[in-house]
Amino acid sequence: MNFVDIHSHILPKIDDGPPSLDIVLQMLRLAYRTGTRAMVATPHMFLPPFNNNDLAEIKHAFAETVQELGRWQSEPGWSFLRDMSLYLGAENYLSPEFLEALEHGRVLSVNQSFYLLVEFSEFLSFEMLISAVERILATGRVPILAHVERYPPFRESPRMLEHLCEMGCVAQLNGASVLRTKGRAQRKIALSFLRQGLVQVIASDAHEHRIRTPVLDQVFAALKKTFSEPDVIAWMFENPRRILANQSLI
Numbered sequence: 001m002n003f004v005d006i007h008s009h010i011l012p013k014i015d016d017g018p019p020s021l022d023i024v025l026q027m028l029r030l031a032y033r034t035g036t037r038a039m040v041a042t043p044h045m046f047l048p049p050f051n052n053n054d055l056a057e058i059k060h061a062f063a064e065t066v067q068e069l070g071r072w073q074s075e076p077g078w079s080f081l082r083d084m085s086l087y088l089g090a091e092n093y094l095s096p097e098f099l100e101a102l103e104h105g106r107v108l109s110v111n112q113s114f115y116l117l118v119e120f121s122e123f124l125s126f127e128m129l130i131s132a133v134e135r136i137l138a139t140g141r142v143p144i145l146a147h148v149e150r151y152p153p154f155r156e157s158p159r160m161l162e163h164l165c166e167m168g169c170v171a172q173l174n175g176a177s178v179l180r181t182k183g184r185a186q187r188k189i190a191l192s193f194l195r196q197g198l199v200q201v202i203a204s205d206a207h208e209h210r211i212r213t214p215v216l217d218q219v220f221a222a223l224k225k226t227f228s229e230p231d232v233i234a235w236m237f238e239n240p241r242r243i244l245a246n247q248s249l250i
């Protein structure tokens with residue numbers, strides 16, 4: 001089994017992810033060595049500091065990165081890049097600019113599927129969040145709520161997350177949150193969400209190769225100690241694979 005990572009920042013110089021192609025290469029090597037064979041590049045879009053609101057620019061940056069990596073495939077020690085599939089998506093920040101782009105069909109879903117990765121301000125009211133989710137669902141897309149364990153409102157009231165899942169959202173958890181290195185509180189809430197059946201997919205949300213890394217094998221090993229193997233396989237293999245293939249989740 002190979003990991004499919006549906007949330008990662010692997011395009012250089014576009015957001016708070018890798019500052020250079022060299023770091024992208026280090027990230028891909030680390031991901032490959034730890035069992036990942038497919039990654040979705042999900043740069044921040046509609047998030048104010050990065051000003052990435054243009055679909056064409058993001059597509060161009062992705063094509064350019066893929067082309068540069070293609071050149072590296074023939075370099076000694078980098079032939080593994082041939083076995084690493086890269087796809088395009090975006091981490092869409094729920095903002096007025098995003099909602100306008102959504103109306104005009106100018107948003108990037110995961111590998112052109114109906115799954116749309118979204119993030120939002122922790123200060124966004126629940127009513128506003130519900131309204132944005134309704135608007136996404138009305139376009140026939142399925143919101144994937146990124147790193148659900150990071151939002152204080154969900155931590156305080158998991159019922160809010162449950163309600164969003166009942167509406168049709170998919171909840172994504174960052175793998176590293178279940179590791180001891182991320183701190184006790186984060187780990188506790190991540191495990192609690194998993195136990196309550198509030199999470200459908202786990203991804204890395206990698207930003208670089210040292211701290212916020214694309215390593216998923218340690219997460220898989222840690223989860224297998226606590227949860228049933230079919231559950232862990234659903235979160236880390238089956239559902240990510242289905243999202244990429246535009247299929248319903250299990």
Ligand SMILES: [Fe+2]
Nearest residue numbers: 007091146205
């Ligand atoms: Fe992210």
